[in-house]
Amino acid sequence: MNAPSRNAIMLGAAALALAATLVWLGWPADSPIDAASGVAVLSGPAPGHAGRAAGMAAGDGTVEPARLFELGASGDLRIDLDTKAALDMIVADLGSHPSADALARLEHSLRSGLPREAAEQALALVHGYRAYAAALAKSAASQAPPRDASDMRALLAQDSALQRAHFDPDTAQALFGVQEAYSRYAVEAQAIDSDPRLSALDKARQRHALRAALPPEVVALEPGLSPRTSEMELRVAEARDQGGTAAQVQAIRAQYLGKEAAVSMGEMEAQTTQWAERYAAFRKQKNELLASSPANPAAVVDKLLAQHFSAEELPGVRAYDRQAGR
Numbered sequence: 001m002n003a004p005s006r007n008a009i010m011l012g013a014a015a016l017a018l019a020a021t022l023v024w025l026g027w028p029a030d031s032p033i034d035a036a037s038g039v040a041v042l043s044g045p046a047p048g049h050a051g052r053a054a055g056m057a058a059g060d061g062t063v064e065p066a067r068l069f070e071l072g073a074s075g076d077l078r079i080d081l082d083t084k085a086a087l088d089m090i091v092a093d094l095g096s097h098p099s100a101d102a103l104a105r106l107e108h109s110l111r112s113g114l115p116r117e118a119a120e121q122a123l124a125l126v127h128g129y130r131a132y133a134a135a136l137a138k139s140a141a142s143q144a145p146p147r148d149a150s151d152m153r154a155l156l157a158q159d160s161a162l163q164r165a166h167f168d169p170d171t172a173q174a175l176f177g178v179q180e181a182y183s184r185y186a187v188e189a190q191a192i193d194s195d196p197r198l199s200a201l202d203k204a205r206q207r208h209a210l211r212a213a214l215p216p217e218v219v220a221l222e223p224g225l226s227p228r229t230s231e232m233e234l235r236v237a238e239a240r241d242q243g244g245t246a247a248q249v250q251a252i253r254a255q256y257l258g259k260e261a262a263v264s265m266g267e268m269e270a271q272t273t274q275w276a277e278r279y280a281a282f283r284k285q286k287n288e289l290l291a292s293s294p295a296n297p298a299a300v301v302d303k304l305l306a307q308h309f310s311a312e313e314l315p316g317v318r319a320y321d322r323q324a325g326r
Contacts, residue, residue, distance in 0.1 A: 065090050065106055066113025069122050077114075077121040079174040081217070087129040087175070094130070125171075132166040149191035156183055178217045185214055185225070204237030232256040279317065282308040283324070 068086035072078040094102055106126065111119045139158065146152045160180060163172045192198065192206045211219075211230040219225050235252050246266070253262035286304055294300045309317050 063089070064113060065109045066119075066122075069110075069114060069118065071115070071118055075115050075118065077118045077125070079125075079171055081175075081178050083125070084175040084179070087125060090126055091130050091133050096134070128166045132162060135162050135166070149187060152187040152191075153184075156180065156187065178215065178221070181215050182218050182222070185210060185218065199241070201237045201241040204234045208234045228256060275313075278308050279320070282317075283321070286321075 065086075068089065070078045070082065077083070090106065094106065107123060110122045114122060136159065139162065143155065146155055160176075163176050167175065188210055189207055192203050192210070195203070198206070208230045211225050212227065214225060219227075223229070232253060232255075236249050239248050239252060250262050250266055253265055257265065282304060286301060289300050289304065290297055305314060305317065
């Protein structure tokens with residue numbers, strides 16, 4: 001059983017909600033920076049938070065299932081985000097139709113490597129998690145793509161209900177609480193950013209309030225959501241609202257991030273702005289050309305795309321344009 005990091009599993013699962021939100025908004029998922037806030041978007045695991053499994057791999061990268069679990073002070077299982085990571089690994093390793101031998105090997109590992117009560121807990125968790133994963137897959141297969149924030153909230157509520165249908169409330173909170181909090185944050189943050197009624201300053205203020213309500217466990221896993229970063233965002237938005245210059249914005253960022261990181265963020269922001277401007281120009285020309293009913297519309301669009309974007313950018317911009325055209 002290969003051992004991924006704790007954050008790769010948690011944020012990867014939470015990113016399903018964020019990815020669906022990005023589809024709804026039509027913004028390219030590989031955009032290096034949040035266009036509204038100027039803060040880099042989450043694109044992978046935060047550094048420095050490898051889970052228990054990461055340090056338990058043997059030379060061939062495998063881990064005994066029993067070693068993925070941690071005991072509490074009283075000798076029972078400690079159930080937390082790392083436990084969910086362990087369950088993800090075990091269930092993925094078993095597959096959807098495990099053989100009797102595979103199940104027997106798992107049970108042997110847990111019973112021989114954990115105290116009796118903890119082994120019983122671990123086995124119950126594995127069986128419950130397998131049932132939950134199967135129910136989640138079945139639900140996802142029949143789920144229409146979310147169209148707006150309301151659909152995303154309903155999707156998260158549906159997932160939460162499935163979790164609580166397979167685990168008691170305390171266990172469900174321990175396993176999924178941090179991930180769910182991050183997912184809900186991602187949905188609400190994207191809803192704020194996509195609201196055309198809000199000014200840039202209004203958006204910054206609402207994101208700041210949203211981040212202030214995040215559980216500390218989420219902030220610990222993603223430093224970009226820290227109160228300090230959020231305060232910097234708000235100060236940048238306030239400066240811009242008052243007509244602040246690029247130099248003033250960079251000075252504010254340098255107070256929080258240091259000069260080098262502030263310069264890097266400014267460069268990333270400029271790239272994102274340039275991308276948005278190129279897309280707007282492409283879209284305008286595309287609409288004008290298609291209005292003339294060309295004989296081969298696809299060829300016209302392909303030629304226009306090549307004029308505005310590099311070959312590396314084309315897959316992302318095509319996906320973005322499909323969503324934007326809905």
